Every structure is written in structure tokens, then in C-alpha cells.
Amino acid sequence: xxxxxxxxxxxxxxxxxxxxxxxxxxxxxxxxxxxxxxxxxxxxxxxxxxxxxxxxxxxxxxxxxxxxxxxxxxxxxxxxxxxxxxxxxxxxxxxxxxxxxxxxxxxxxxxxxxxxxxxxxxxxxxxxxxxxxxxxxxxxxxxxxxxxxxxxxxxxxxxxxxxxxxxxxxxxxxxxxxxxxxxxxxxxxxxxxxxxxxxxxxxxxxxxxxxxxxxxxxxxxxxxxxxxxxxxxxxxxxxxxxxxxxxxxxxxxxxxxxxxxxxxxxxxxxxxxxxxxxxxxxxxxxxxxxxxxxxxxxxxxxxxxxxxxxxxxxxxxxxxxxxxxxxxxxxxxxxxxxxxxxxxxxxxxxxxxxxxxxxxxxxxxx
Ligand SMILES: NC(=O)C1=CN([C@@H]2O[C@H](COP(=O)(O)OP(=O)(O)OC[C@H]3O[C@@H](n4cnc5c(N)ncnc54)[C@H](OP(=O)(O)O)[C@@H]3O)[C@@H](O)[C@H]2O)C=CC1
Ligand SMILES: O=C(CO)COP(=O)(O)O
Numbered sequence: 001x002x003x004x005x006x007x008x009x010x011x012x013x014x015x016x017x018x019x020x021x022x023x024x025x026x027x028x029x030x031x032x033x034x035x036x037x038x039x040x041x042x043x044x045x046x047x048x049x050x051x052x053x054x055x056x057x058x059x060x061x062x063x064x065x066x067x068x069x070x071x072x073x074x075x076x077x078x079x080x081x082x083x084x085x086x087x088x089x090x091x092x093x094x095x096x097x098x099x100x101x102x103x104x105x106x107x108x109x110x111x112x113x114x115x116x117x118x119x120x121x122x123x124x125x126x127x128x129x130x131x132x133x134x135x136x137x138x139x140x141x142x143x144x145x146x147x148x149x150x151x152x153x154x155x156x157x158x159x160x161x162x163x164x165x166x167x168x169x170x171x172x173x174x175x176x177x178x179x180x181x182x183x184x185x186x187x188x189x190x191x192x193x194x195x196x197x198x199x200x201x202x203x204x205x206x207x208x209x210x211x212x213x214x215x216x217x218x219x220x221x222x223x224x225x226x227x228x229x230x231x232x233x234x235x236x237x238x239x240x241x242x243x244x245x246x247x248x249x250x251x252x253x254x255x256x257x258x259x260x261x262x263x264x265x266x267x268x269x270x271x272x273x274x275x276x277x278x279x280x281x282x283x284x285x286x287x288x289x290x291x292x293x294x295x296x297x298x299x300x301x302x303x304x305x306x307x308x309x310x311x312x313x314x315x316x317x318x319x320x321x322x323x324x325x326x327x328x329x330x331x332x333x334x335x336x337x338x339x340x341x342x343x344x345x346x347x348x349x350x351x352x353x354x355x356x357x358x359x360x361x362x363x364x365x366x
Pocket of ligand 1 (some may be wrong): 064306
């Protein structure tokens, strides 16, 4: 059986069912796995299928898999989008991992570890690419760090950028970033996903790219809240710009490259998530701004909004690291410390004067 672990340069040609090895094309291409049958997993599975790949879309719920098999649609998470015939909805994770070498992981951050730990041995030597934009509670680990811990013999990367699942599925022109220290992995992911409407850039800053995707969710909650409260465009612009300053300041403190935050996975993803009512984190913020409790806002959404958990762990980590993050502290105070919005706004606006662009310098944590 031919696999990605074969020796020599290996290229998966886009829009072709052929695998190229050392200049020869072969037809027994291994399928690609997408783990997680939510909106993003489904959208990425369709992209891969459009490029000529056989895809195993793994999900835990047999009823949802059956619905996809019968109706060629994911009615719960991506209603109205036709799922291509090359996407096979499956529920046997062991068989999926045995069949595939390249695996995209689109599970919620709360589930990734528990789903994959029982299969740790099977992950050895595979290419594992996390699509998940979250941080593990208690450990503050990013998803690729968890993958690395579970499967030290695997090759690890992340994919992140301004990538609303529905827009990808509807073929809005979209760009993203694959990030890994493993250049060959980046190239393989680019070739597998690059297509007519989806462009994939590469980066070696896996930590920065992944952190950007996780952090921006918190600010999207704030942006949604601001819109629900009828705040203007000046406010939105101030929020996004100061959010970028704050997240970059934190990321630099943690060892990321600040330049990454000027790219698609930094400011790009921050803009789309803070501007679009299609973002689930924005929707949670909007509901909070309408007066719903956090619990009701999350229940009404019924989908993953990673920013809520990220807020909790980020507030604690920023405190521990001594990084100034007033927006994170303010949202945390409203959601978990019983402060009112008015109190927090007053505190933020009347804080001591600061310098504008201060966050690139590792010494200027103000
Ligand atoms: N949607 C988007 O636009 C984008 C999402 N992402 C990231 O992708 C990740 C997944 O989000 P998304 O696809 O949107 O999520 P959705 O809310 O659309 O779907 C969640 C999926 O996760 C499954 N799931 C939940 N818990 C478990 C578990 N314990 N074991 C197995 N499967 C589980 C759900 O299955 P079930 O129905 O059985 O509960 C469902 O298939 C998130 O980290 C998100 O930040 C990244 C970029 C864009
Ligand atoms: O990450 C996303 C867009 O890039 C999706 O954001 P939400 O999880 O808030 O929907």
C-alpha cells in the first residue's frame, strides 16, 4: 500500500487523483482523514474532495453519518451544502486512522485529547494537522502541542486563518495558513488543499499561527457585544486594533514571532471573526449584548464557541505572565466576576494614557 510515509519526495497533485513519487504518478492514493463532523470539518472535507482526493470524514454520531450518506448534506452543521461523493462519512476511528496518513483534526478543543489518546499508537508517523482554534483548560496547551504529546512520532502542523466554514463551503475566495517547522508537511498540505477558491500560504511559526487563531475568538465575543449595544464604527475599529495590540503583546511574551500577527492567521482572522455575524464567538457576544446570560447565549448557539473557554485560561495565564490585557480582563470581569458592562467600559476608557504601537518590543508590555 502506498502512503505518505514512503521515502523520497512525495507530491499530492491538486485536482487529480494521482500521487506523484519521484516523477512517477500512481493511482492507489490513500484517502485523507478529517476528524470531526462539524461545520469546519465538513467544509475542509469538501475542499479535499474537490481536489480529487478520497476523504474519510469521521464523526462520533452514527445518525449524522447516515444522514450524510443518504442526503449528501450535513443538516446539523452545514445545511444546504452538497457534500461531494468522494467524502465518506464514517464512525470507525480506528479504521479511519489505519486507512489514512494525512489527517486533519477538526474536533473541538475540549474533545481532541480524549478522542485521540486511545489511538495514540496508530498516530505514529502520520501527518496530523490541527484545524482547532482553542486552548486546553488546565494545561494551557495548544492543540498541536497536545498532538505532539500524544503522538511524538507524528509530523505535526496547524491550519489557521480567516476561514468561516460556510463561506469556504460556498466557495467565497479564501486564504489560509499552514504552519509547521516541517517544510515538506506544509507543501503537502498546500498541494492537498490549494484549489480554485482556496489559497494556502505557508509559515514556519506554528506557535504564532495557532495562538492567533485561539486568541482572536475572545475579541470576537467583545465585538459582537459592542454591535448588539449599538456602538459605532469608531468603536469597532478601536476594539479590533487594540485587540491586535493585546494579543500580539501576549504572543510575543510567550515566544511567538510578532510578524505572524500581521498575517492571515493574526489580523486576518481577527478582522473576519470580529466583523461577521457568521462567527459563533461573535454570536455569543451579540447575545450577551442583548442581555442573555452566558449559559443561555451558549445554549442558543448550539455550536462550538471556543472563545469562552479561551477567555478563562487566557486571563489566568496573562496574570501569571504579567502581560497587560485590559480587554481580556474586562470581558472576564463581566462574565465571571459580576462586574457590569458600564463599570468595565468606564475602567477601560479612563485607564492611564498609553502609547499607540507598543507591542512589537518585547520589553514594552504596557
Ligand atoms: N466553523 C468555522 O468556521 C471554523 C471552525 N474552526 C475550529 O474548528 C473546530 C471545530 O469547530 P466546528 O467544526 O466549527 O464545530 P461545530 O460546532 O460546527 O461542530 C462540532 C463538532 O464536534 C463534534 N464533537 C463534539 N464533541 C465531540 C467529542 N467528544 N468527540 C467527537 N466529536 C465531538 C460534534 O459532534 P456531535 O454533533 O456529535 O456533538 C460536531 O461534529 C473549533 O476549534 C473551531 O474553532 C476553525 C476555523 C473555522
Ligand atoms: O475561526 C473562525 C473563522 O476564521 C470561525 O470563528 P467562529 O468559531 O467564531 O465561528
